[in-house]
Amino acid sequence: MTSLAPHDAPPRSSTAPLLLVGAGHAHLHLIHQRERLPMPRVMLLDPGGFWYSGMAGGVLGGQHCPAADRIDPMALARRHGVEGLRGRLAEFDPARREARLDDGRRLAVSAVSFNLGSTVNTPPAHAEGPGVWPVKPIPRLVSLRHRLARDFTAGSCPRLLVVGGGASGVEAACQLRALADRYGVDPTIRLLTRSSELLPGAPPGAVRWLRRRLARRRITVETGLELVAHLPGGIMATPAGQPAGEDNARFVAAEHVVHAVGLAPPPVIERLGLTTIPGRGLAVTDSLQSPAAPWAFAAGDCAAIIDHPLPRLGVYGVRQAPVLRDNLIAWWRGEALRPYRPQPRALSILDLGRGQALAIRGGAWWGGRLARYWKRRLDERFLAGYR
Template identity: 60%
Template sequence: MTPTPPRAARPRLLLVGAGHAHLHLIRHRHRLPGAEVTLVDPGGFWYSGRATGMLGAGHTPAEDRLDPTRLASHFGVQALRGRLAQLDPQARIARLEDGREFDFSLLSLNLGSRTPCPARRTPGPQVWAVKPIPRLLALRHRLEQEFSHGLSPRLVVVGGGPSGVEVACQLRQLARRHGARPEILLVSRGERLLAGAPAGAVRWLMRQLERREIRVRFGLDVNGHAAGGVTFATEANAWGEDSLQWLPADHVVHATGLAPPEVVERLGLPLIPGRGLAVEATLQSPGHPDIFAAGDCAAMLRHELPRLRIHGIRQAPVLLDNLVARLAGGPLAPYIPQRLSLAILDLGAGQGLAIRGRRWWGGRLALAWKRRLDRRFLRQYRT
């Protein structure tokens, strides 16, 4: 891509979304002294690393939330409340849902992700998704209310990945804090939990789930909701409406993976279907060298990255360097993903599970390490 800088006497850098990468940019705003920097974001930043811990009441909402507006003000970035609706890449205009328009010289998109799930049916169970994160807080409040009235709702968690496992464990933790004993069922489409994890780690986890009285069922593809529960199909019987089976549930939490926000379909930028905004190794949109994207909303052309917050964090310095270089007309650097990433699950009850490649360890030390990393990350952005 050409290194020609954008045409502007005082270029405007527009940051849309307050994800991990943009928090880093705001904190290092001093590296962009010649540009006007504006942040557009609809609300607070919720840290995904503490989200399930908040569900289990191990963290307060305040411990999981940052105020991007306050951070921006502290570092000299103009902050505006708003949600992106459309983009005109050629005219370099971003339109918000309330009708406001902003022109830009450089644009960076850090829009996060969502959890897709089947629509709720009436009558039917309450339906929740792990993202946006405030939904988990709403679920916690709802269950605390039910537990306080002596109810024991049937809880189904859909998804056998890290989020589903954490949610199931934290629901049990929340229930124990209130002396409640609801039924908790963890449902996985696959034939094992934590696909790709070491076998020893999965065996250790299964023992943990058994001790917490969390049932697990494999090979179930939950595809809808019905009165009193959810519908599912199995691989052996997956065709036609008469193949659907039923599981009882009062609350269903979907943790089946993350998808880019729906707005990416309306931006007129290259997409990778199901993965998000296409970006080069430099985090630039193909054919639009002054438009960048990072984090969960972005999909690298030559690397299919799992949606882990670590990539948004590690992309942040590269994004900042490349925005500085683009303004100065210098060469841009590629983001090179690390081959192995550390993931630590918060299982509640003082237990964690850390996995990096084929290495793993579970117990209190793993959780203590996670909490230390979380505190260190959040401390950078509290003002």
């Protein structure tokens, strides 16, 4: 538990708002719970909508229209008495408690909470190389779907490469096959991962089950390889952990490369003037509070809990939301904050298309149509709560 020193108390005479930067899972919850927040003003800074990562694969594969995967945070804010401000944060000045937007606007705040999600770091694209498509931000997957739909309709069959053998990469590969099936075409689909196996840490039985399904869907899996560069007509890969050289370099032909590895905090994290953990994000204590500024909080993928690394999964942002809400209230009132305790086992359900899914929780797993039904119910329940 933590408590406040007198100089850390909120400026109660100030009309400056609590600023929510970003519209991730945790901030949607705060907006929905606005009546419980004691601050006179709460403002949302939103660059353009919330895309639900749990259904992103289904959007790519054509199961869902893009609109089904999107929530308008501004409409939600209006319904719950939160001020909405469309814009993108450029930098933050902790000494002034002031946010600067990319259009030059400045905004003084009483407190701030960051829920900015994550992005994907990709090697530079080549002018004559394949199309480069990171899985985040999700609108990039929507653009890829439209691009492939045009190609498939025209009878083109581009070679597709997915980089990353985790949940996002497996989903992307399966959904690309599902999209191709909708158009009656049969493109080459390869999945490349630097790990020695798919879904590192998953139960061996689940990985074997998944391998069989990928083989049936004609998705070639290559392990132990790392993409090092985009080249004309494809990519260069080398054995993971080895320096690139002529002896071990391998060319893989592709017209489109989907990057599902290298999730990282957004670059703006380095311009907040607050403590960060390289590669992980904005440093926070177990109360989701910045050690450099008690009035600054963070949750979700952009937050790095000191001494407790977490996978970048939406479920953690969802579970952090009530703790974030309670601690903002406690900070405002000068009360003790409570710690966030991550659950030891998180449920992950991979949407594999064709009505199939793979659910994993700790050492337990199950795959097939029942897992897909369960995922659909969970997704629908989450989205319905904010529409």
